[in-house]
Amino acid sequence: MALDKLPRHKSNDYTRDMAAARRTVVETNSGHALHHTGQYSIPPEALPGNIEGFSGIVQVPMGFAGPLLLHGEHAQGEFYVPMATTEGTLVASYSRGMSLTRAAGGITSTVIDDAMQRAPVFVFNDARAARDFGQWVTQHFEQIKAAAETTTLSGKLRDIEQYAASKMRWLRFNMTTGDAAGQNMVSKATHAACQWILAQQPPGLEHFSLAANFDTDKKHSAVNNLHSRGKRVVAEITIPAELFQPIMHCTAEDLMHQRGLSNLGAFMCGSVSNGAHFANGVAAVFLACGQDIANVAESSAGFVYTELKDNGDYYMSVTIPSLIVATYGGGTGLPTQRECLQAMDCYGAGKAYKLAEIIAATVLCGELSLASAIVSNEWVSSHDAYGRNRK
């Protein structure tokens, strides 16, 4: 009855043989073959640091949306945007938005903030000791920064936000992390900084913990909305009135009215986003490009803001406050993921902002397309045509 632990090789666990051995155990237990999961071209020896107990792969279909016309500070020109998904209609819908925005002259995309966090908590005997510690931290920022940066070449401690309640002081370390997403980098650096702090024996310190939900990691929060996590990116465009009807089968006025309803709906139901489906675009590009898909939790929140201009043109923007992207490290170097990044010239050093700009612009296209489909009453019918609803 009791299952065995899966086999593990002490010195060389990342081989086709070991993956097969593990699959065999699972197959034997379940009575179902693991055939396709064993079909892969990626080299197992590339996988340490990405997974433990490697046993095969998942093959996720990928398509390109676009071309997307973009005027970023880093991403300039046209792009085919790789999206990996199993949800019908998705690529087609984003492509439709890209058509309209391209016809309108392209999207402007801008990274307006950038930092990754870890937020240790220091617990004191009482609130006064905690408050005094807060002042001490401000005064000793340079030493803390030096201690943090001993652990990393590319990470820089930008500043430390402080949050206080009861006898606690949370320090929210904000680091720039180059082209890595940087969660582990910041953990290490913050850990080192805290070791230095602890060595100074802050008066009245009762307890310390490297994390207690104030980062906030792998979940949306108000603090992330306000102060960003990863990149804060805006994509925006002004679309001439006359373009809507031919491509979207609705008017800018229709969209503006729908925006009012969507704003109120999102506000009243306590949504983390007043957009329709940021998560779809974020998740599909994340998956294609080797990003951490658990970060869809944070990166799917955001804001849509629109204006109907006096001449009938439609200004539309999306803001993603916590877009966590990397073009180096994590899953970016795996073969298929790297290829998807390279298809946009987004792999490696100096490319993280470019990728962030592309994702934000992609999200805008998806918002535009879905909102138009709802307004023009084409939403259900488009899913009938492309999605699993089809007869």
Place this chain on the structure above:
Amino acid sequence: MALDKLPRHKSNDYTRDMAAARRTVVETNSGHALHHTGQYSIPPEALPGNIEGFSGIVQVPMGFAGPLLLHGEHAQGEFYVPMATTEGTLVASYSRGMSLTRAAGGITSTVIDDAMQRAPVFVFNDARAARDFGQWVTQHFEQIKAAAETTTLSGKLRDIEQYAASKMRWLRFNMTTGDAAGQNMVSKATHAACQWILAQQPPGLEHFSLAANFDTDKKHSAVNNLHSRGKRVVAEITIPAELFQPIMHCTAEDLMHQRGLSNLGAFMCGSVSNGAHFANGVAAVFLACGQDIANVAESSAGFVYTELKDNGDYYMSVTIPSLIVATYGGGTGLPTQRECLQAMDCYGAGKAYKLAEIIAATVLCGELSLASAIVSNEWVSSHDAYGRNRK
């Protein structure tokens, strides 16, 4: 300068040739090869309904965590849990939690609610007409239900929540959707129901929209937290005090104290979860098992509740209020994804609750492991050992 639209075949777009043709265009434009993305064993002809413009695949490494010992109503016994990820430490950490919970006798997991939503909004001349409409809807529930269910064999309209502000009435349709995630099914059914409603010409109706952010789809919200979206699942266990030190290198008291800090941190920073990283487990199983990873947005929120018993034992539970899972439809039928589901006997009809139970239990194991690592100060060192931090 201007890029071409990617080639599309009018009658037969889902072929290896068309995928290759599209890759070629992208390769030519970018100057980078798309070699690995072209290496796949899945048949393109299976992909209509899952993606448009199919161009290749993303290969994501997959490993099995476990064995997980579970006493669900549907999932009973031990399971190897497939997790697809590119984040080092993740599988190892979940496996560690599975070791402890297995030693403690296993996890109890229960689906306590289940419905999928679509929430159209009806706008009236004034608030009174909207209020009257709300009463009319209640009185005509059976007809509305009949109209909705004309579009689906497996979907059933359970009830309609009503939300009101200004001159608007949002109707939040709750449907059970069998083993499908059901978003499209519910869209179609709600659309049909609304067509019937509109045909009755509700007095004072000014405007109608099939969606305005009250579902809430692809984003977390308070309404989802309160009233669920997909499955609401609880996993729980009482762990004997003496098991902590050997496996987790900490005590139940340590964890209970950390929980207090994490609760306050999450509450003060406005987090959608008081857990540490639900999203990691949810995303990795979702990806392996063909779920819609955009739903990580909703499914990553949740609650941890713990008690320190008089005898020192530790009661721990996780509640996932909006776990959106399918064992049929969407990406579940694709070859590698289906194999992963089959490895747990979770593919096809009658398996959705079982999968939900397994995921919730997996999430509990991850919470246990990470909290212990933080408390025992092993968090950074474990990432050094397994993750991309390693030298």
Place this chain on the structure above:
Amino acid sequence: MALDKLPRHKSNDYTRDMAAARRTVVETNSGHALHHTGQYSIPPEALPGNIEGFSGIVQVPMGFAGPLLLHGEHAQGEFYVPMATTEGTLVASYSRGMSLTRAAGGITSTVIDDAMQRAPVFVFNDARAARDFGQWVTQHFEQIKAAAETTTLSGKLRDIEQYAASKMRWLRFNMTTGDAAGQNMVSKATHAACQWILAQQPPGLEHFSLAANFDTDKKHSAVNNLHSRGKRVVAEITIPAELFQPIMHCTAEDLMHQRGLSNLGAFMCGSVSNGAHFANGVAAVFLACGQDIANVAESSAGFVYTELKDNGDYYMSVTIPSLIVATYGGGTGLPTQRECLQAMDCYGAGKAYKLAEIIAATVLCGELSLASAIVSNEWVSSHDAYGRNRK
């Protein structure tokens, strides 16, 4: 050094003498006279049930805003609205809004929901027992209702919402409470209902508590926003474009643009209201009319929704989801408070909806006035003219 307990009379504590005796002790201790607090016309013998240790009064200045022209279902015609405040500009600002809305033909105000809550929590051995209990409650609603209603003549148990997490089940009792605010009535009734439930010995019950923050009482919450607490009221009006400039020195377009900014600001900063200052109007009428001013916590949240009509007219609405009002009981019967209620014919039986309509309309006027002041850049100058800023 140690202060004495204040004197208390065993049999007759509500007298001018006892109030004076207590003031004397405080005066002696502080060295400051309590002269004005001893000047009152209200009879101490009326105060049992309103305060313990009665020692005098606070005199709060009161003025009338208006006339307010209103087309409620209960409040019809014109009203002078009593407002008690110490904040300059407030009465003048609300009166200005009343001028414009009166010129525009008056406000429509509608109560669209009504219930008061208490939310006991039942803790079980595990989530399954809690889920089963939930079903049992649904099946035994009539008995629970009967038990609840044994304690009250005017209170009726409308329904019980259920909320679940971990091994807990919160039952949110919704009662209509006639013209009383009803918190204590609902506490008593819920207590009785729970005693009946407990007597049935629900299987697996581990613990019970009459309240655990799910009511939510004396604080704002998402659940109140969604499901109301007290009255849910809408006030709305369509204002002809040409009226704005003469009275408000701005245009409807200006206000519509400002609304877009205010919506985004409120959403991003996690505000409980997208209005400007509901609390001012609510608090001032509450205080004048003997309402519980602690309920400003709940009653100050709300939604503003506006539309710019094709002809340039401006539709504006405010929705107060949790307006807790009484025209009977609590402080409503005290002499000055009763007089203020009577000035609007709002005292006693059958008047609670009328008062709710008037307050919502008043809040609308305040929103209109302040938004216009901000837009026309008159905000600071008006406070210079009327407020404590004045030279």
Place this chain on the structure above:
Amino acid sequence: MALDKLPRHKSNDYTRDMAAARRTVVETNSGHALHHTGQYSIPPEALPGNIEGFSGIVQVPMGFAGPLLLHGEHAQGEFYVPMATTEGTLVASYSRGMSLTRAAGGITSTVIDDAMQRAPVFVFNDARAARDFGQWVTQHFEQIKAAAETTTLSGKLRDIEQYAASKMRWLRFNMTTGDAAGQNMVSKATHAACQWILAQQPPGLEHFSLAANFDTDKKHSAVNNLHSRGKRVVAEITIPAELFQPIMHCTAEDLMHQRGLSNLGAFMCGSVSNGAHFANGVAAVFLACGQDIANVAESSAGFVYTELKDNGDYYMSVTIPSLIVATYGGGTGLPTQRECLQAMDCYGAGKAYKLAEIIAATVLCGELSLASAIVSNEWVSSHDAYGRNRK
């Protein structure tokens, strides 16, 4: 049918005669006397800046809770705390908490942050211009500060937080305001600072508004929770285990368990406070002491954090992140209100922190008392004894 505007005297509107004249009009219209509202000892000539259209007063009963034993940095020793309320049980309940905390050696109370806000928004052509403006503001802080401080002697611009979305930049001005609450002071100063900024002609500026819901004024918000508005105050105490049973009829373990339930309830229902009823204590002291009771909206939010010590003692703290208090200006100088402040030696210059410490400690006592009543099942019965429920 149409009501007249109430009489106003052009040069001298703050007289007993004018108040009586207005009451007469209202009486005539309503047919009800305004007798008691005309009974007041406060001099009308003191009221300009506090109210327009002064017509009389509301008399609110006031009692003293306590004595409260406090070890603040400003409030040291014992205090009778004035509370104005019409809600039975309230003063008795707070007094009970004061008894326990006094027996336990007194409460420690600490102001840990202090600033008042105004948050203008600057709208630009695009997000890049908005981002550049943000940097320009940082570089020109000294000039902006100088411009702001031209309008005030006591207000100091501490710092400017920046928040960004779309093409907008909100500047959240944080000022210290001495012993005034300071909303108007900060409005004036921010207005002056913005005039200076506008005179520099920021490139790409499209629009400016002095406020758009980011302050956040007269409403709760996440940004207030995180960054305070007014005073951020903590009150805390460690209570010996043996004191609970005699005074509270429960144990520390009971309270700790209830805290766990209350934390989860508050978190799941999206409450702004995990406390039971901060608003009651805040509102009653605010009203007695001439504070702006509309600020109950912000000041009623907060956090309770507790620990059960190894020896069974109970650490309890309350944190009020946005307590808006004044001991100068506003309603503090009115006769009865000033007397209440003086009873605690809290009137005038240098007393605002002292008042904040007392209010936080009072709130703690109320939380302790109500939580104990719930746990010991005395809640309903105490309202029967003291409140309007009584037979």
